Amino acid sequence: MKFLKGLALAILGFLLSLSLIVFGFTLTINQTILNPDFVASQVDSLDIPSLAEEVLREQIPQGQEYMSEVVAEAATDTIAEQELWIKQQARDGIYAFYDYLEGRSQSLSVTISIESIKESLRDNLWEAVLASPPPELEGLPPAEVEQAFNQFWSEFSEEIPSTLELDESLLDAEVMEQLEQAREIVGYIHLTYKALIALSLLLILLIVLLYRKVRGSTRQIGITFLTCGIISYVGALITKSIAGTQLTQLDMPVYLQTWIPQLIKDALAPLEIYGIGLMAAGVVLLVVSFVYKRGEPSL
Numbered sequence: 001m002k003f004l005k006g007l008a009l010a011i012l013g014f015l016l017s018l019s020l021i022v023f024g025f026t027l028t029i030n031q032t033i034l035n036p037d038f039v040a041s042q043v044d045s046l047d048i049p050s051l052a053e054e055v056l057r058e059q060i061p062q063g064q065e066y067m068s069e070v071v072a073e074a075a076t077d078t079i080a081e082q083e084l085w086i087k088q089q090a091r092d093g094i095y096a097f098y099d100y101l102e103g104r105s106q107s108l109s110v111t112i113s114i115e116s117i118k119e120s121l122r123d124n125l126w127e128a129v130l131a132s133p134p135p136e137l138e139g140l141p142p143a144e145v146e147q148a149f150n151q152f153w154s155e156f157s158e159e160i161p162s163t164l165e166l167d168e169s170l171l172d173a174e175v176m177e178q179l180e181q182a183r184e185i186v187g188y189i190h191l192t193y194k195a196l197i198a199l200s201l202l203l204i205l206l207i208v209l210l211y212r213k214v215r216g217s218t219r220q221i222g223i224t225f226l227t228c229g230i231i232s233y234v235g236a237l238i239t240k241s242i243a244g245t246q247l248t249q250l251d252m253p254v255y256l257q258t259w260i261p262q263l264i265k266d267a268l269a270p271l272e273i274y275g276i277g278l279m280a281a282g283v284v285l286l287v288v289s290f291v292y293k294r295g296e297p298s299l
Contacts, residue, residue: 009210013224016203020228023196024274030193031270034186036098040091042263048079048086070132071156074124082117093166101179102186108179110166118160122153219289226282233275236268 032038079086089112099105129149133140140148168176204221211217243264 005210009207009220012203012207012210013220016200016207016221016224017228019196019200019203020224020278021231023193023200024228024232024271024278026189026193026196027274028268028271029189032267034098034102034189036095038266039098040094042266043090043094044087045262046259048083070125070128074121074128077124078117078121081120085116097166101183102190103183108166108168110164112164113162114160114164115162118157118162121160122157125149125153214292215289218285218292222282222285222289224282225278225285229275229278229280229282231275232271232278236271236275240264240268 093110093112096105096110097108100108126146126149129145130142133145171179207220208217211220244261247260247264
C-alpha cells in the first residue's frame, strides 16, 4: 500500500512539475506576444524617427543624393511634430489586429491616413531646401528653385501612399490561410493556459488528499514549487544571456542596438517574475512543513 501511495505521489509530483513549467512559458506568451498592451508599449519605445529616416532614405531617386540629407532632416522634424499621433495610430492598428487574431472581431480592417504626415514632410523639406539649396540650384530665382523641388517631390511622394491599409481583400489566399491558422493557435494557447491552471490545482488537491498530513503535503508541494521556480528563473536568465551574445554578432542599425535587448528583457520579465513567485511560495511551504507540530491531526 505504501508503495502504491509513493508511486502515485511521485507521478502526481512529476505531472505538477511539468504543468507548472509549461504554464510558465504559456503565461509568458500570454503576457507578451498575445498581449496588445505589451506590443503597443514596445512600439512606443521604438526610435520611430530613426526608423522613418532609414525608410525614407531608401526612397530617394538615383541622382538625388543631396536630398538624402535633406530628407533625413525633414523626416526627423516631421516625426517630432507628429510623434504622438503616429504612436496613437499604431496603437489603434495593433488593437484592431489583435481583436481579429483573438476572435473578438470576425473581420480584419485597418486604415490609417498619412496624408497629414506627407503634408508636414513636404513643408519641412521645402524649408530645408530654402535654407540650404543644392549646389546646382544656388543663385537661381526662388521660382526656379521651387519648380525643381516640385519635380523632386512629385517623384518622391509617389513612393509614399496616402493611406496605410490592412484589409482581408488586400491579402492573398495564402496569407489569409496563415492568419486563420494563427487564430486557431491563439485559441489553443488560451485554452491551454486555462487548462494548466485547472490541472495544477487538481494535482495539488490530489497530493494533499493522498498525504492527509500538512507536513508531508506542504513539503512535497514546496519542493516542487521551489524546483520549478528555479528552472523558470534560470531558464529566463540563460535565454537572455544567449540572446544577448547572439545580438552582439549581428550588424544592426544603431536605433535597434538598444531597442532589441530591451525587448528581450521585457519579454522574459513575466517568466522571471513567475519563477521568483514560485520560489517564494516554495520556501514558504517548506518553512510550514518544518515548523508545523508533529502531533498534527489528519486532514
